[in-house]
Amino acid sequence: MIADGPLRDADERLGPWITGSRLPDGAAELLADLGGVAVAVPFLAVVIAYAGWRARTAGAFRWWLAPVAAAVAMAAVPALVIPLKELIDRTGPPGMDGSGYYPSGHTATAMVAYGGAALLLLPYLHGTYARRELVIACALLNFGVGLGLVRRGYHWPLDVVASWCLFGMVLQVMVLVVARYGRRAEEEEAETDPAQPK
Secondary structure (H helix, E strand, O other), X not given: OOOXXXXXXXXXXXXXXXXXXXXXXXXXXXXXXXXXXXXHHHHHHHHHHHHHHHHHXXXXXXXXXXXXXXXXXXXXXXXXXXXXXXXXXXXXXXXXXXXXXXXXXXXXXXXXXXXXXXXXXXXXXOOHHHHHHHHHHHHHHHHHHHXXXXXXXXXXXXXXXXXXXXXXXXXXXXHHHHHHHOOOHHHHHHHHOOOOOO
């Protein structure tokens, strides 16, 4: 159904519309490159180091948990993408050789790198405006990477959307793990003990 069928038909209608857009080739290539391992992974590594340093110097309980969760989320990219590419064995857009285009690895890398970085930085931003702007910047950056990949003809639109969905769930797991295991034992006891004042 993914390799062929109605979803492929939709890709074949939408893909040429995006590749024929007015976005300049150079800008599209730059956006696509932002999803590459050489750019996205070092960016996340710097943010991981910064967030770990901030949490440790503040004396946070389990200061290492959020940075480690972000690193594990990035390690999940090849662990999930490579088997899915082989299993689905989807051919690429016209001009691309071979198969294994679904889901998009560049999109997945960007989603985890920039999304994970935003999640790590949110606790250190004060005020609704700054936090909202960070989330918007992250969303626009990930959209730009996906648009660049499709515009340059490296992926079908569905390859990109699949990575957004799958690795959006991976980031959600990261959030849940940090929320559950990053709290102090005293806070958890206070929530479960009915005798404690609220």
